[in-house]
Amino acid sequence: MPYPEQMVAPMRAELVSAGVRELRTPADVEAWFAQTQGTALLLVNSVCGCAAGSARPAVKLALENEQRPARVATVFAGQDLEATARARELIGDVPPSSPSIAMFKDGQLVHFVPRHLIEGQSAEVVAVELIDAFAQYC
Amino acid sequence: MGTFHDDKGPLHGITVFAREGDTVYVGRCDTLTATHLVLHDADIHVEGQDGRSNDEYLQRAARFGIWKKHETLVVAAGGLGPVQPLGDRVRGGGKAAPAATPTAEATAPAVPKPAADDALVTLTAGAVAEVRRLLLAEPGPGRGLRLGVAGGGCSGLTYKVEFDARRDGDLVVPQEGFEVYLDRKSAIYLRGVTLDHEPGLASRGFQFRNPNATNTCGCGESFAV
Numbered sequence: 001m002p003y004p005e006q007m008v009a010p011m012r013a014e015l016v017s018a019g020v021r022e023l024r025t026p027a028d029v030e031a032w033f034a035q036t037q038g039t040a041l042l043l044v045n046s047v048c049g050c051a052a053g054s055a056r057p058a059v060k061l062a063l064e065n066e067q068r069p070a071r072v073a074t075v076f077a078g079q080d081l082e083a084t085a086r087a088r089e090l091i092g093d094v095p096p097s098s099p100s101i102a103m104f105k106d107g108q109l110v111h112f113v114p115r116h117l118i119e120g121q122s123a124e125v126v127a128v129e130l131i132d133a134f135a136q137y138c
Numbered sequence: 139m140g141t142f143h144d145d146k147g148p149l150h151g152i153t154v155f156a157r158e159g160d161t162v163y164v165g166r167c168d169t170l171t172a173t174h175l176v177l178h179d180a181d182i183h184v185e186g187q188d189g190r191s192n193d194e195y196l197q198r199a200a201r202f203g204i205w206k207k208h209e210t211l212v213v214a215a216g217g218l219g220p221v222q223p224l225g226d227r228v229r230g231g232g233k234a235a236p237a238a239t240p241t242a243e244a245t246a247p248a249v250p251k252p253a254a255d256d257a258l259v260t261l262t263a264g265a266v267a268e269v270r271r272l273l274l275a276e277p278g279p280g281r282g283l284r285l286g287v288a289g290g291g292c293s294g295l296t297y298k299v300e301f302d303a304r305r306d307g308d309l310v311v312p313q314e315g316f317e318v319y320l321d322r323k324s325a326i327y328l329r330g331v332t333l334d335h336e337p338g339l340a341s342r343g344f345q346f347r348n349p350n351a352t353n354t355c356g357c358g359e360s361f362a363v
Contacts, residue, residue, distance in 0.1 A: 004300050006272040007343055047343070095203040114203035116153030116224045 002079045003047055011045065011056065012076065018060040021073040026086040032073050033090045036107030039069040039138050041130075042087065045076045046098040051119040055099035058118070058126035065131045067138045069103060101130065105137045149221060149238050153203075155196060156213070156221040160185040162192045163213055164204050164224060170238055173215055180204075180211040200227030258311050258325060259285060259318060260332045265344065268335040270315045273301065280304060282317040285333065286324035297346050298324075299333075 002008075016022060020043065023029045032040075043059050046052040063072060075087045077098035088096045097115035104110060111133040118126055149167040156163050156175060165180025181204040183195040190198075221238050261269070269283050284302035302319060304310065309325050311318040320328060332347040 004272075006275060006301075007299065010337070010343065095205045097203045100203075112202055114201075116200075116203060117228060119225075120152055120223075121225075 002081070005079075008047055008076065008079055011047065011052070014056050015043065015045065015059065015074050018063055019072065020059065020063075021071070023073050023075050023083050023087065024080050026082050029075065029083050029086040029090065032071070033087075033107075035071070036104075038071070038106070040071040040073070040104045041069040042091065042102045042104070043072075043074040044084065044087065044096075044098045044100045044102070045074050045079075047078060048099070051115050052099040054121055054123045054126055055101065055118050057123035058130060059101065061123055061127035062130035062134065065134055067131075067134045069134065069138055101126075103130075103133055103137060110137050149223070153224045154221050155199070155224050155227075157192070157219045158213070158217045160192070162196060163211065163218075164196075164199055165206070165208070165211055167221065168210075170221055171215065175213045175215050175218060175221060177211045177213070178209065179206040180208040181206055182208070182211070196224075196227055200224050258309060259320065259328055259330075261313055261318065262332060262334040264337070265333045265335040266313055266315075268337075268344070269313070273316055276301075282310075282319050283313075284319045285328055285331075286321060287327045299344055 012022060021032070023032055032042075041059070043055060045056065059072070062068070075084045077084045084098075091102045091112075092109040094100075094102075094109070094112050094114070099118055100115055101111075101113040101118075102109055103112070113126065113129065117129075149170055152167055153165065154167045154177070162183045163175070163177060163180060164183070165177025167175070168178055169176040181199075183190070183192055185192050187195070273281060273283075278301070280303040281301050282304060284298070284300050286298040288296055288298055304317065304319050305321070307322060308319040309322065311320070328348070330349045334345045334347060335343065336345055
């Protein structure tokens with residue numbers, strides 16, 4: 001059951017303020033995935049503090065890097081249910097987990113950070129690994 | 139980094155794997171004792187299943203995660219090997235949590251422990267301020283804060299927080315500027331609970347501290363009594 005919108009608003013704002021585009025509907029998701037040229041990163045956000053509490057600041061930290069994906073977006077698992085379900089269909093053949101981070105190049109999934117590689121890690125550790133992926137693909 | 143509950147052991151809430159003979163179990167660790175391992179969102183792989191060895195299965199699971207086949211899986215600990223974080227298969231170390239072997243652990247009583255004279259629920263100053271701010275942002279007639287519990291989550295019960303009007307039979311806890319409503323069933327589980335609000339970058343938001351909980355999910359959204 002989704003949390004009241006007011007309660008998750010700060011978690012959305014944390015990403016939006018860093019230039020991350022929110023995909024709130026399946027149509028938003030489809031339009032974002034329809035553009036396949038270049039590099040893109042999608043964060044599947046979550047209210048879960050133990051992993052998303054690191055994932056959000058990790059993405060923000062990583063996006064401060066000069067080499068970074070051209071497009072960055074997020075869907076909110078547990079909140080924007082239809083958008084998240086559509087995104088999971090389009091991400092590729094990986095099990096659903098939230099939070100998770102998917103990186104694409106020319107429409108292909110090239111890097112995926114599932115929840116279990118975020119849980120228990122600091123934002124800095126996750127960010128460094130994202131920056132490594134940026135260096136490889138951007 | 140203090141992510142998980144210290145009293146639940148280093149693997150609580152962490153996605154782990156463990157081998158037993160030709161079988162591998164993968165899932166989010168809830169409980170590890172001398173007698174059993176409880177996993178949530180779990181999968182089982184047997185050597186050769188789907189044409190893959192256990193190592194091949196684990197390699198892919200560590201990279202991408204697992205397709206869960208079991209909401210909850212209870213495995214007898216007798217023949218289990220070490221229980222290890224799945225992330226270690228990628229990172230190669232136990233940075234987040236070390237491997238563990240089944241060990242003796244006190245079994246908490248599976249009943250709520252409310253005291254009759256305890257405050258029903260307590261809101262910290264931070265929680266009161268945040269609720270008032272949210273209510274001011276979207277005022278409505280008779281709106282208060284409803285706290286409750288529902289079945290679900292990886293520890294059996296999940297907290298519910300919503301803005302709602304008072305209903306017949308509700309227990310009411312007055313606060314400065316608003317009221318907190320609990321239905322009587324939820325009150326059994328929530329008596330003595332403190333609701334806090336944690337602002338800041340990590341944005342954990344509202345957090346329950348529940349003295350009745352014998353087990354709490356790593357993220358704090360789910361608990362058991």
